[in-house]
Amino acid sequence: MTLNEIAQLIEGEVVGDPNIVITGISGIKEAKQGDITFLANPKYTPLLKTTQASAIITSFEVNKTSKPLIKTENPSLAFAKIVSLVGPNNVRHPQGIHPTALIAESVKLGKGVAIGAYAIIEEGVVIGDNTIIYGGCFIGHDTKIGKDALIYPNVSIRERIEIGNRVIIHSGTVIGSDGFGFATVKGVQEKIPQIGTVVIEDDVEIGANVTIDRARFDKTLIGKGTKIDNLVQIAHNVIIGEHSIIVAQAGISGSTVVGKGVILAGQAGVVGHIHIGDGAIVAAQAGVTKSVPPNTKVSGYPAKPHEQAKRVNACVQRLPLAYKRIKELEEEVKRLKEKLEELTSKFERSR
Numbered sequence: 623m624t625l626n627e628i629a630q631l632i633e634g635e636v637v638g639d640p641n642i643v644i645t646g647i648s649g650i651k652e653a654k655q656g657d658i659t660f661l662a663n664p665k666y667t668p669l670l671k672t673t674q675a676s677a678i679i680t681s682f683e684v685n686k687t688s689k690p691l692i693k694t695e696n697p698s699l700a701f702a703k704i705v706s707l708v709g710p711n712n713v714r715h716p717q718g719i720h721p722t723a724l725i726a727e728s729v730k731l732g733k734g735v736a737i738g739a740y741a742i743i744e745e746g747v748v749i750g751d752n753t754i755i756y757g758g759c760f761i762g763h764d765t766k767i768g769k770d771a772l773i774y775p776n777v778s779i780r781e782r783i784e785i786g787n788r789v790i791i792h793s794g795t796v797i798g799s800d801g802f803g804f805a806t807v808k809g810v811q812e813k814i815p816q817i818g819t820v821v822i823e824d825d826v827e828i829g830a831n832v833t834i835d836r837a838r839f840d841k842t843l844i845g846k847g848t849k850i851d852n853l854v855q856i857a858h859n860v861i862i863g864e865h866s867i868i869v870a871q872a873g874i875s876g877s878t879v880v881g882k883g884v885i886l887a888g889q890a891g892v893v894g895h896i897h898i899g900d901g902a903i904v905a906a907q908a909g910v911t912k913s914v915p916p917n918t919k920v921s922g923y924p925a926k927p928h929e930q931a932k933r934v935n936a937c938v939q940r941l942p943l944a945y946k947r948i949k950e951l952e953e954e955v956k957r958l959k960e961k962l963e964e965l966t967s968k969f970e971r972s973r
Contacts, residue, residue: 732753744765
């Protein structure tokens with residue numbers, strides 16, 4: 623495929639020879655002659671001089687390079703499109719119903735549903751057209767799963783859960799486990815029943831080993847188009863708005879509302895019963911202890927506006943030098959006091 627043909631596929635602008643032939647795709651560090659690669663993160667700009675790739679997909683801001691380019695608004699998305707079109711696809715999803723799958727009589731299956739080996743589908747489950755459920759999954763009673771969903775091996779979806787269309791759930795995830803609710807009665811932890819549900823809207827993707835707890839009442843909600851990374855904990859009655867991103871090891875405590883288009887970076891922790899506004903960004907390892915206004919970036923612990931957090935961190939980094947300087951000043955003050963006492967004593971004797 624020529625560079626010009628690739629540019630037409632991604633609606634990009636060619637800079638350089640449009641007729642060079644591309645035979646492979648690769649990352650910018652690993653690329654070899656004949657490959658096309660991409661540059662989306664500015665910190666990798668020096669690699670433009672060293673990559674062996676024959677062509678590079680970049681943003682319109684990149685100019686200084688001897689390599690042929692395809693300039694686009696979003697290089698990462700453009701490269702992903704090329705990979706999906708021409709890259710190898712060796713994934714073989716289950717087809718049909720495996721004879722070892724245990725499916726209750728009242729289950730309703732749409733057209734083209736595939737269920738893998740040893741999956742368990744309980745009474746009253748409804749599964750939409752072309753949904754794929756891998757082996758070892760458990761689907762609890764009265765759960766509803768929409769069309770074109772993809773459930774990877776060993777996913778547990780408890781009873782009365784609602785999952786929309788085109789949802790992807792990766793291995794080890796548990797949806798609808800009991801919320802963490804206990805009341806201390808005479809020194810004993812008594813369990814509070816969790817009788818709500820979980821609703822996963824359309825086009826959500828959930829990573830591996832994610833836990834999403836059912837609500838105490840009503841529902842825990844994951845909004846349309848939201849993407850959740852591996853090892854995320856979402857507690858009972860949490861509401862997450864549409865098209866948000868929750869990165870690995872983040873934890874959201876009960877009854878917190880996360881707005882639309884929010885980013886929670888890796889290992890961010892959020893207390894319960896607060897609101898994170900639309901478009902907010904919570905930086906990695908931030909500890910959010912109070913509500914965050916819309917379109918605000920916060921970081922640190924406790925989380926505060928990012929620019930303020932950077933100033934605080936800069937001060938903290940200078941503490942060793944400040945401590946050293948204070949000790950020096952204390953020694954200087956001590957010497958001056960001793961000198962002053964000596965002069966005072968001489969003056970008193972001379973009177």
